[in-house]
Amino acid sequence: MDQFLYKNGELYCEGVKASQIAEQFGTPTYVYSKKTILDHYHQIAGAFAPVNPTICFSIKSCGNLHICRLLAEAGCGFDVTSGGELFRALEAGGDPAKIIYAGVGKTDEEIRYAIETGIAAFNIESEEEAENIDRIAGEMGKKAVGALRVNPDVDPHTHKFTTTGKKETKFGVDIERAEQFFARYRGLKNLHVAGIHIHIGSPVYEIDPYVQAVKKVTALIDRLMLQGHRIEWLDLGGGYAVNYQHPEQALPVTEHARALLPLLKGKPYRIALEPGRYIVGNAGILLTRVLYRKMGGAKKFVIVDAGMNDLIRPALYDSFHYIWPAVPDPANVPTERNKDRLPANGEVVDIVGPICESGDFLARERPLPMVKRGDLLSVFTAGAYGFAMSSNYNNRRRAAEVLVDGENVKLIRRRETYEDLVAAERV
Numbered sequence: 001m002d003q004f005l006y007k008n009g010e011l012y013c014e015g016v017k018a019s020q021i022a023e024q025f026g027t028p029t030y031v032y033s034k035k036t037i038l039d040h041y042h043q044i045a046g047a048f049a050p051v052n053p054t055i056c057f058s059i060k061s062c063g064n065l066h067i068c069r070l071l072a073e074a075g076c077g078f079d080v081t082s083g084g085e086l087f088r089a090l091e092a093g094g095d096p097a098k099i100i101y102a103g104v105g106k107t108d109e110e111i112r113y114a115i116e117t118g119i120a121a122f123n124i125e126s127e128e129e130a131e132n133i134d135r136i137a138g139e140m141g142k143k144a145v146g147a148l149r150v151n152p153d154v155d156p157h158t159h160k161f162t163t164t165g166k167k168e169t170k171f172g173v174d175i176e177r178a179e180q181f182f183a184r185y186r187g188l189k190n191l192h193v194a195g196i197h198i199h200i201g202s203p204v205y206e207i208d209p210y211v212q213a214v215k216k217v218t219a220l221i222d223r224l225m226l227q228g229h230r231i232e233w234l235d236l237g238g239g240y241a242v243n244y245q246h247p248e249q250a251l252p253v254t255e256h257a258r259a260l261l262p263l264l265k266g267k268p269y270r271i272a273l274e275p276g277r278y279i280v281g282n283a284g285i286l287l288t289r290v291l292y293r294k295m296g297g298a299k300k301f302v303i304v305d306a307g308m309n310d311l312i313r314p315a316l317y318d319s320f321h322y323i324w325p326a327v328p329d330p331a332n333v334p335t336e337r338n339k340d341r342l343p344a345n346g347e348v349v350d351i352v353g354p355i356c357e358s359g360d361f362l363a364r365e366r367p368l369p370m371v372k373r374g375d376l377l378s379v380f381t382a383g384a385y386g387f388a389m390s391s392n393y394n395n396r397r398r399a400a401e402v403l404v405d406g407e408n409v410k411l412i413r414r415r416e417t418y419e420d421l422v423a424a425e426r427v
């Protein structure tokens with residue numbers, strides 16, 4: 001459940017009208033609900049409480065400092081995947097002892113930075129990376145800690161670009177090579193590999209792929225321990241899906257916990273989780289205004305002021321985002337967000353952005369109430385991988401971001417200026 005609801009005929013975020021936010025901050029603007037973010041974080045913490053997990057928010061999903069700060073203050077750690085994300089996590093007040101660093105291509109500079117800041121662990125993705133971290137830690141006179149990211153070869157049945165735990169993907173080390181890896185690197189002087197990490201993909205709508213993966217890695221850990229290796233934690237990654245298309249599309253995290261806890265309880269190692277989307281996905285919307293309407297052959301286009309540079313998921317993954325007017329006519333006020341709900345007196349349109357690419361769309365062949373120039377649309381479930389994946393393509397200024405807390409709205413990222421677009425080039 002989130003805090004974007006239609007009340008008195010129009011869309012609110014918590015206690016504030018979407019139309020008021022658009023009026024005050026312009027469009028396109030990302031709007032986040034503080035309550036939803038914290039509720040989702042606490043749902044995960046509560047569901048997995050019997051194994052007292054370390055929760056590391058996957059900052060790549062939504063890195064705004066104000067949002068990360070909320071989570072850090074709630075006790076959350078961070079999963080980072082670049083030097084920039086590490087910097088962001090620290091700026092947001094993240095505790096280095098709860099920061100883990102994954103990614104197949106960590107540079108020497110990034111590894112040095114992470115060791116200096118004293119992060120909890122590297123999630124190591126290859127043999128060469130382990131050797132490199134050991135070498136760099138040695139040069140620095142420090143000891144680094146790591147977990148081996150294992151590729152468990154399970155299919156999460158999601159988009160091929162976000163499938164990460166199948167053999168043919170670039171992530172982690174094949175599970176068959178894991179024991180060899182531990183045997184080979186047991187004696188490293190400057191790197192202690194003491195954990196196992198998996199992340200099978202995202203968004204994952206099923207429980208079974210997690211169960212399969214956890215069974216494989218817990219059996220692996222049993223074997224490693226018998227061989228005398230010390231395994232101190234198991235990091236299960238993220239990937240829990242959210243409701244993009246209808247309210248029952250994704251399983252609540254309690255269902256994941258119900259299936260996984262019996263496999264995890266009583267183990268002599270700690271558990272870490274790296275959720276991103278589950279915390280912020282439904283906690284954010286993108287507000288955009290209709291600029292024009294036009295026909296292209298028999299097709300109707302609604303051209304809006306947000307483009308693929310603001311929200312690339314539809315173009316990149318053919319993702320579905322529910323889109324609806326923020327102030328619909330009374331016959332079209334939705335009681336729930338359901339892709340199968342047909343509008344009264346509606347039409348089927350492509351909702352497209354201003355960018356010079358045919359791939360610049362937010363929705364295709366979408367039933368929508370009749371809208372006209374100036375109408376405000378809400379693109380729902382845009383909190384994860386929305387602003388975070390936005391760019392300046394076509395020299396568009398990136399959108400503003402605001403955070404709603406009850407009746408209060410706070411600007412948490414100003415809309416970029418034209419000067420911002422060229423500032424780094426004034427060298």
Ligand SMILES: Cc1ncc(COP(=O)(O)O)c(C=O)c1O
Nearest residue numbers: 058199202238239274275276277
């Ligand atoms: C290593 C790792 N952990 C966690 C996540 C977070 O996934 P999600 O936002 O779907 O929970 C990702 C996403 O790509 C990832 O690559």
